[in-house]
Amino acid sequence: MIVRLLLFAVARDIVGCNSLEIELPGVPNIGAVRAELVRSHPRLAPLEKYLMFSVNARYAGDDQLVRADDEIACLPPASGG
Amino acid sequence: MIVRLLLFAVARDIVGCNSLEIELPGVPNIGAVRAELVRSHPRLAPLEKYLMFSVNARYAGDDQLVRADDEIACLPPASGG
Amino acid sequence: MVELTLEPIRPADVLTRVHSTSAGAEVLFVGTAREFTGGRRTALLHYECYEKMAIVRLQELEAEARQRWNLIGCEIVHRFGTLQPGEASVAIAVSSPHRQEAFQAAQWLIDTLKEVVPIWKQEQWSDGSSQWVHPGMPPT
């Protein structure tokens, strides 16, 4: 399955683009998206544990399953305000 | 000694004027001013323990001595803000 | 800066006076005259002050707030005279590098102002009666 992943802030700068398409086997969960993102972009490894993810604009844990049409985003720690 | 006493809010309404001249024997303190004020205006008696006093724009306790040229004021509980 | 005024307070102007590029946070508190209190309608509010003493006490509040917190700007404006419901009776603005200090200072300033600054409010109810507000004191 191919999932599209939005990237923000330092994660976007490191990867070098606003969004990525990631191919994953079976019915992937967010943990698999995270692992594949870091595997394909090793410079994200030191940040991995700080990165949060969302599915369809809601924070999502590693166990959450994703579908092909979900909007998935990788969110570094927020600094608004 | 004659001292001049400024009155505010409900105390002014009860006494019926903005300021009073009060005659006191010897070297009076604020306690004597308070007592004479209530003696001459008995309708203030139920409020007596809530009335604060100032001398020259500073809160003053009953022990504080007053001089003839001091500006003394009787201050009901504040409700600004 | 502190100010007692008979003129309407413009809260936006009070806020502007604490603006600084050194500040990261500005907090503005505005106290307004409520129209309804426990179901009774207020027609007008009258504020009286012992002006000479009130100014001194307000200046002391500003000085103490500046000692306790790292403030850049600190402005307190209190109105007196007759107010319509909805008008501002007091505006307090502070600015600080960090927001916690600004919030704490603003809240301490209004809490303490209400206790120690010789200003008094009289409710003038829509039924024509009026009443001085003296917290803690039995009604007369």
Add this chain to the structure above:
Amino acid sequence: MVELTLEPIRPADVLTRVHSTSAGAEVLFVGTAREFTGGRRTALLHYECYEKMAIVRLQELEAEARQRWNLIGCEIVHRFGTLQPGEASVAIAVSSPHRQEAFQAAQWLIDTLKEVVPIWKQEQWSDGSSQWVHPGMPPT
């Protein structure tokens, strides 16, 4: 109401939107871009947001604040894009019958916004370098 905007925030307008004769207290918080942070000068600040999610989260913050406190008005405006030092990045205004609720709600809103709303700040220093601010994360 919540809003994300590329235009400069006018804090006075945000305050006006919470005004009500039912309120006794209005609290406005304004977060501004500081010019100096630990001695380094900020030339510009850039705010990025995941707009769709940020709006939803801001709406949830308003709803939760209204559940927790008795608020009359509640307005949150966050700017994004490029800001000059001194410009407002966020303005939060609340009004309430009593001041404690207004202070608590305003402080909770800005504290929680900073944690959960997907908005990111990038410092663009006067020496030409730039740096994303990601609290708790080691520098990259």
